[in-house]
Amino acid sequence: MIWLGIDTANTPLAIALVKDGQVIAEEVANIKLNHSGGAMPAIDRLFAHTKMKPADLDAIAVSEGPGSYTGVRIGVTIAKTLAWTLNIPIVGVSSLKVLAANVPYFPHVICSLVDARRQNVYAGAYSSKDSLEVIIEDGHYELEQLLNQLDALNQPILFVGHDVEVFYEKIVECLGERALRAPYPFNLPSASQLIYLAEQQPLPAAETVHAFVPTYKRIAEAEANWIKEKKAKQHD
Template sequence: MIWLGIETANAPLSVAVVKDGKVLAEVVQNIKVTHSAGAMPAIETILANVGVKPNELEAIAVSEGPGSYTGVRIGVTLAKTLAWTLQKPLVGVSSLKVLAANAALFNGLICPIFDARRGNVYTAVYKGPKLDVVIEDYHDHIDGLLARLKDLDAPILFIGVDVDLFWDKIVEVIGHNAYRAPLYDDLPRASAAINLASMENLPNVEEVHHFIPQYKRIAEAEANWLKEQKEKAHEQ
């Protein structure tokens, strides 16, 4: 079976082609190129390099969020367009779980972190090679997350390029139980997205229309609008 994997949930970009459980090729980069300009050329190049025509793909896996609102939207839109055009099934997987997969063999808890600005993060906690969920994907202030993690009283590996933004505070609260993933594990891989997606039942092609991103938080514009409505209601 030939899979195409797309990961654009945050600044890093990854695209992979996997055939019958083997990675034919994978692109992983963390450079300042917007996904709207870089994702499709990366897909075209990697397919050409492995000699796979688009209509030979049998399924598409995409990182469905949470993460950057723009990054998630671009990846999902691109994946949906390809899936519907090619009439192939589309499987979405958690972007946090994709990143955590890099550290699946860690003997403890795995905590991927994406910066959500103003001290907030998108995060989750997984455990073991099967990435069993300890804490579901969610949005929280870093202080709230660390309070939950401290109560777990277990070794925790923090993974992701954004961990550096919070590392001093993490060590302050978690202490000797805090571990930092090596730099080569901080970038998510589309091949991991494919591996996770391959464990799911393939949906019908018609379900592509109903596929939606998992932001785990409303957009900032919508949040501001709701805040304004509450203030107006309070004034009345």
């Protein structure tokens, strides 16, 4: 079975082709470029390098968020378009779980973290003891709110993600020696890891592709501003 994996949920871009449990080709880049202009060329490169073609695919795994609205939409749109055109299933996986899967042998709590700006983060916490059992649900959190929840666990916490560095000083202030950082090679998403996680889920029917939606975990800023303006007018 041949899978294409696509992760554009945040700044890094990760693409992979996996055939029958073997990684055929993979590309990861952590460059601040618009995924709208980078994702499809990266996919084309993988097909060209492997001498494969889209018609060879049996399924697509895509990072469903949370993360950048634009990034998540681009990856999901590409995945849905390919899946619909090829009449193959699409499987979504949490972008945060993909990061946590990079450090599966840590014996305590793994916290995936992505900068959501203004001292907010997208984050989720997992236990590696039971196939990444969810301890704190994926969500959009104020940093202080997240750290208080992690502090209450009273366990060592391994933070993973390329944005951890932005918040690590405050993380240590709250958690002290219980705060640990994953080595930098593990801080970027792996599209082959994404595919591996997708393979653990039931494979949906191909015709369900239209019902697939991203997981944003918060409303868009424009929508939030519209709601705020609407409420202000109601009070005038």
